[in-house]
Amino acid sequence: MENNKLTRFGVSMDEKLLESFDQIIHNKGYQNRSEAVRDLIRDFIVQHKSSNNTENLAGAILLFYNHHQNNLVNEMMSIQHGYHDNILATTHLHIDHHNCLELIVVKGIMSDLQELSDKLITLKGVLYGKLTISPLA
Template identity: 55%
Template sequence: MSKSTLKRFGVSMDEKLLKEFDQMISSKGYENRSEAVRDMVRDALVKQSWKDDEQYVAGSILLFYDHHHTDVLQELINIQHDMHHAIMATTHFHLDHHNCLELIVVKGKSGELRKFSDQLISIKGVKYGKFTVAPVEDTLA
């Protein structure tokens, strides 16, 4: 990893917006505005990188579902077996008698993982799903 140099720049902002921003960063525990802005820029760049289907990423797929729903478990298993090369780990939690939470840690090309995630999230019986990623390459210092 190469050492990067910090560069300064100024940002003009409406007073009301700045006050709301300061309240938000304080509630999240940032020590200063620069840290918050850096995180926001990194997040925007990661989201932009998802548009590149060839970008190599690592991430997670979170699924919340009713395991009593007809065939939901079998469909989840079948799709995951087809993508075994991209799955690094899975964790399954029993929330109550009906509901489960599953976390699938993945690594691969963003386009392939997005399609995989969409397949899982769209299964009938999945109540909620979310796909989050970060680039594997250390380009966002």
């Protein structure tokens, strides 16, 4: 990776958009735009790995949902049991009287993780859901 040839490219964008970007990367501590853009692109590539990728990946599914939704908790539990080989750990937090936050730590190939994540996130009553992938070293 370190020996790869560097390529420079130009990007045109709205001035306000760039100002917002610069403000955020400055607050995060990036020394320059190039390093921030490289990190964004690396993450974009990992998150968009093709579902026929057979590499072993680790990641987490974050779910935010209303547990009063009819049958939601049962459906969620049943789906997760169907993927017990992919689930390493689950943490459930009761955020308030109605809402729960659940973090499911997963491993496996992209198609399985994507399938599990899609099944959970599309359940009625799930207000927010996101799968984040990290490549295994």
